[in-house]
Amino acid sequence: MKSVRVQPEDFDPGDEMTALGALGSGGVASFVGHVRGDGELIALTLEHYPQMTAKALDDLAEQALERWALDGVTLIHRIGRLVPGDRIVLVCTASRHRAAALEACAYLIDRLKTDAPFWKKEEFGDGRSSWVEARQSDDAAAERWG
Amino acid sequence: MADVTLLYFASIREKLGREMEERVLPESARTVHDLIEWLVTQDANYASAFAEPAKLRCAIDQVMAPLDAPLAGAREIAFFPPVTGG
Numbered sequence: 308m309k310s311v312r313v314q315p316e317d318f319d320p321g322d323e324m325t326a327l328g329a330l331g332s333g334g335v336a337s338f339v340g341h342v343r344g345d346g347e348l349i350a351l352t353l354e355h356y357p358q359m360t361a362k363a364l365d366d367l368a369e370q371a372l373e374r375w376a377l378d379g380v381t382l383i384h385r386i387g388r389l390v391p392g393d394r395i396v397l398v399c400t401a402s403r404h405r406a407a408a409l410e411a412c413a414y415l416i417d418r419l420k421t422d423a424p425f426w427k428k429e430e431f432g433d434g435r436s437s438w439v440e441a442r443q444s445d446d447a448a449a450e451r452w453g
Numbered sequence: 454m455a456d457v458t459l460l461y462f463a464s465i466r467e468k469l470g471r472e473m474e475e476r477v478l479p480e481s482a483r484t485v486h487d488l489i490e491w492l493v494t495q496d497a498n499y500a501s502a503f504a505e506p507a508k509l510r511c512a513i514d515q516v517m518a519p520l521d522a523p524l525a526g527a528r529e530i531a532f533f534p535p536v537t538g539g
Contacts, residue, residue, distance in 0.1 A: 340539055353538070354463055356531060359515035384538060396539050416539055422517065424531075425538025426463035438464045441535030 308379035308401075309372065311364045313355065315387040320397055323381050327401040332378040336408035337399045338416045344391030347432035351439075353386045353395070356424035360384070363423045371400065371415050375407040382415065384425060414452050421449040457524075461502070462533035465509070468502035478524065485511050485520045488530065508534055 308330060312318075320339050327335045342351050368380045379401035389395060398415045402408040427439040460473050482488040489506070492499040503509060511518050512531040524530070 355538075356460070356462055356512070356515075356533070358529070359512055359531070362515055363517075420539035421536065423538050424462070424512065424533065424536055426534065427537045428463070438534065439537040441537050445539075 308381075309365075309368050310379075310381045310383075311361060311368055312383045313357075313360050313364065313386060314383065315385060317385070317394055318383045318397055320394070320399075323383070323397060323399050327379045327381060327399050330378045330401050332401040332408075333403045334405045334408045335399060335401045336405075336412040337397065338412055339394055340396040340416070342389050342391050342393045342395060348391060348429055349432050350388050350390050350430045351395075352388045352428045352430070353384075354426045354428065355384075355386050359424050364419070367415055367418050367422060370418075371411045374414070375400075375402065375411040376404060377402045377407060377411055380411070380415070382419070384419070384423065386425070417445075417448040417452060420445045457527055458529045460529065460531040462531065464534050465502050465532050469498050482524060484524060485513070485518060485522050485530070488524060489520070503532075510535055 324335050324337055364382050368382055371380055377400055381399040383397040385395050398412050400408045400411040428436055429439060430436045456475055456477055458473060459476055461469050466472050479491055482491050489503050493503055510533050511520060513522060513527045514529050
């Protein structure tokens, strides 16, 4: 099972994990990313490249399915304006092997940070706003998967 | 060379003040890099938007591509800064 979604709406991690758990694999791994409440951050706006995003996420899911023995993958990424504490991203993987589920989940979140066309703009309490700069540590995390 | 759609996202879009345009590319634009060199001669906004090649990313027909990728047959070329999703 492969489910890839890009949406402004929130999602329920419990519902998504339950759906993968129902596949009967025995193991479900997950990662949920939230907006960090750094400093005076009041909101984060996520822009994306609509014609490309779904395909980029689908390609990542396919790569994980080829690389590990998975029964299911769910990727959800939100777009639009979010506030500290809001959920941004969900990665869920189901496998009968825990190492495969955990590694594939880590792979997907690492690669998603460097391979999917999303950009974040921060708004601060004093009226400033700025685009989030990509971090070299994210590139290094993605590159470790080869 | 045929018409192409150029798309701009995030800080690149803001610096250019536009999100898309249709262009007929010159014969000299054989790679993404050639295209950038041509665009920066068009007006000062392009020179500003493309001033830092190390912070520029590109997708050709919705697939990430390096700046030395060939443009032959490309229909949609997008420029943007390094991505920051997740």
